[in-house]
Amino acid sequence: MTVAIGLVCANGVVVASDSMSTSGGIAQKGQKLNALANLPIVWTGSGSVYVIEDVAVKLKELDDIAGRESALRNAFVKPDFDAVRANLGRYVREAMAACYTAATPGQQMLQGPGGEQRHPFASDFLLLGYGDKGPYFLEVSHDGQLNWHHAERFYAVGSGGEFASVAHALMAHYLEGEPLPVDLGLDVAYRTIATTIEVSSQWVGFPVQLAVADKDGARVLESDDVERVKEAVQSWIKVEADTLRRPALKQPLEEPPSLEEESPGPPKSKKKR
Numbered sequence: 132m133t134v135a136i137g138l139v140c141a142n143g144v145v146v147a148s149d150s151m152s153t154s155g156g157i158a159q160k161g162q163k164l165n166a167l168a169n170l171p172i173v174w175t176g177s178g179s180v181y182v183i184e185d186v187a188v189k190l191k192e193l194d195d196i197a198g199r200e201s202a203l204r205n206a207f208v209k210p211d212f213d214a215v216r217a218n219l220g221r222y223v224r225e226a227m228a229a230c231y232t233a234a235t236p237g238q239q240m241l242q243g244p245g246g247e248q249r250h251p252f253a254s255d256f257l258l259l260g261y262g263d264k265g266p267y268f269l270e271v272s273h274d275g276q277l278n279w280h281h282a283e284r285f286y287a288v289g290s291g292g293e294f295a296s297v298a299h300a301l302m303a304h305y306l307e308g309e310p311l312p313v314d315l316g317l318d319v320a321y322r323t324i325a326t327t328i329e330v331s332s333q334w335v336g337f338p339v340q341l342a343v344a345d346k347d348g349a350r351v352l353e354s355d356d357v358e359r360v361k362e363a364v365q366s367w368i369k370v371e372a373d374t375l376r377r378p379a380l381k382q383p384l385e386e387p388p389s390l391e392e393e394s395p396g397p398p399k400s401k402k403k404r
Contacts, residue, residue, distance in 0.1 A: 133163060133177035134291030134327045134335045136299070137257040139266045139284040140316035141309065143345030144259035146173045147320035149291070149328050151336035152180060164342040165190075166349035169198035170207045171260050172219075173342040173349045177289035178254025178273060185226040186256060193222045210262035216269060216277055219258050223271045227254065249273060255288040261344040284310060290334045291327045298326040313345055317352075318367060321360045 135148035152161035161180075165187060166173045174190065176183040197204040206214035230252050238251045253273035260267050268281040270288070280286040284306065287295035302319055305311070311319065324339045341352040341360060352360075 133175070133289035134287065134295050134324060134331070135163065135175045135177055135257060135289050136285065136287045136295050136320060136323055137259045137268050137270075137280065138316050138320050139259070139268055139281050140311050140313045143261050143313040143316075143343055144173065144266045144268065145313060145316045145320045146175050146257060146259055146342045147317075147324045148175050148289075148340045149324055149335040150338050150340055151334065160336075160338075162340070162351075164340045164351050166342055166344070166351050167191075167194040167197075169194050169204060171262065171344045171349050172207065172258055173260075173344045173351070174256060174258040175342075176254055176256045177292075179230070179252040182227055182230040182252050182254040183256075185230050186223050186254075189222040189226040190219075193218060207260060208262050209264060210260065210267055212267060212279075215260065215267055216279075219269055220271060220277045223256055223258070224275050227271070227273075227275065257286065257288060259344060260349075261346070287323075291331045294327040294331050295323050298323045301326075313343055317341055317343070317360045318364050321357070322364050322367070325361075325364070 133148055133152075135146065138145040138147070146164055148163040150160045150163065152159055152163070164173065164175050167190065170193075176186060197207065203214075203218070205211075206218070231250050234250070234252055250273070255273045256271040258269045258271070266281050268279065268284075268286070270276075270278045270280055270286055272278060285299055287293075287299065289295075299306075299319075302322065305315075305319060310316075320341060321339050325337070328335050328337055328339070338354070339357060339361070341357050343350060343352065
């Protein structure tokens with residue numbers, strides 16, 4: 132299972148996830164984030180490994196075509212939101228539909244987090260890109276819905292998705308107003324996933340994975356870069372703790388001085404005798 136988030140920043144987009152995947156009752160580490168080579172897009176999926184692998188094949192197909200056809204690539208670089216939505220939706224949903232249809236007849240439907248019935252191969256996808264005119268953030272839901280999230284600037288999926296949303300809400304004051312730059316967005320994304328892993332009882336695990344799309348293209352961060360983000364987050368947490376414990380913050384506010392004490396009165400005359 133997975134916890135994954137997407138975050139829109141001032142100068143790019145960030146995707147983050149945990150690293151645990153499961154095969155039956157066996158937990159193992161797996162690469163969950165992806166970056167396209169010819170399109171400025173990073174993406175991740177949550178759910179069936181079978182579906183996610185087939186979606187990866189289809190998105191590589193789209194990416195290869197974009198490498199040959201400048202008109203298609205320009206639609207993502209510009210970006211043309213209608214073309215982005217149509218193309219990503221088509222390629223992802225084609226793979227999802229093929230996998231869902233291939234399920235053995237009689238497969239038992241599963242109960243989703245909200246009590247809804249879900250296909251046993253149900254999978255959700257986050258696809259984020261950054262073009263000349265700014266970011267875009269598309270979710271392809273397990274039931275095929277296409278939802279934009281660049282206005283809200285944040286969305287979470289996976290078994291730990293609700294935990295991630297809570298962690299994000301606790302840091303909402305850092306995200307109000309103007310979007311954060313990518314370097315600070317990475318800190319928020321890392322801390323959101325790390326907090327989710329720490330409080331979730333199962334199905335998610337370290338290390339945190341990070342990916343970015345910005346003016347320099349799309350890329351998954353190497354472990355050394357992720358480690359630097361981790362160190363920045365640890366420093367951030369320490370500053371928060373030190374600030375909370377400052378004695379000055381525990382002292383009641385002093386009474387304001389009275390008007391008599393505050394005003395020195397008119398200057399005295401200096402008469403010579």
